[in-house]
Amino acid sequence: MELVIGKDNQTLRQKSLPVKKMDADLHALISQMQKTMKENDGIGLAAIQIGVPLRVIVCEVNDKMYSLINPEIVKLSSETSTFEEGCLSLPGIYGEVERPEKVTVKATNLDGKKVKIKAFDLLARVVQHEIDHLDGILFIDKASNIREDKRQTTAL
Ligand code: ZN
Numbered sequence: 001m002e003l004v005i006g007k008d009n010q011t012l013r014q015k016s017l018p019v020k021k022m023d024a025d026l027h028a029l030i031s032q033m034q035k036t037m038k039e040n041d042g043i044g045l046a047a048i049q050i051g052v053p054l055r056v057i058v059c060e061v062n063d064k065m066y067s068l069i070n071p072e073i074v075k076l077s078s079e080t081s082t083f084e085e086g087c088l089s090l091p092g093i094y095g096e097v098e099r100p101e102k103v104t105v106k107a108t109n110l111d112g113k114k115v116k117i118k119a120f121d122l123l124a125r126v127v128q129h130e131i132d133h134l135d136g137i138l139f140i141d142k143a144s145n146i147r148e149d150k151r152q153t154t155a156l
Contacts (some may be wrong), residue, residue, distance in 0.1 A: 001032050001050040003040065005089050012089055013136040016046070016053045019069050022112045026056070030067050030110065033058045042088045044126040044156040046133035049089050057130035059156075061123040068107035071131055074116075075104035083125060085139045086155040095143025099128050129156045 004011045019026060029052060037045040037058055044059035055070045082098045102120045105127055109115045119127050129139055139156075140146060 001036055003036065003088055004049055004051050005091065007090055007093070007138065007140060009089070011051060011053075012048060012133070012138060014048060014053050015136050016048050016055045016134040018055050019108075022069070022108070026054075026069070027110070029054070030056060030058060034060075034065065034067070037088070040088050040155070042155050043122075044130045045088060046130045048133055048136075055134045057127070057134070059123070059126045059130060061126055066117070066123075066127075067110050068105065068115075068117075068127075069109070071105050071107040071127070071134075073103055073128070073131060074106050075102075076100040077102035081125075085125070085129060085143065087129070087139055088155045089133075090138065090140065091155070092148050092150050093140065093146065094149055095140060095146035097125075097129075097139050097143045099125055099142075103128060105131075126156050 047054045047056040058067050077100045079101045081101045085097045086094045103124045105117045
């Protein structure tokens, strides 16, 4: 599936809707998202980045794949860290984003079970970046020192 690209692309500004049904279509969507993320060397992807306005994110950090349905941040640490981010939907654009260092997320997993994840470091960052996508927020809205660089590095 094609990635939705461009900082002025209005699709990326849409607010995604909660998933109501765990069905075969949802499983197909998640496999497609994992495939698109890997093919593009990303470490995270939100469904809206392939044009589907549903609250689903995938991320792969430290060789572990997370597929989260209706993810919700329930706790953020007061300590923050600043790190350079990129985005598969904004190729060649990078910027430093300050975010809480730790985050607790509630979601439903692929088996339909409720899960609670305590994330820190890179995973915490990726999860916050992807949940922002579900609310139509791009990292450039929060970033400082935005720069353009054609070399591809890690993108979320
Ligand atoms: Zn992104």
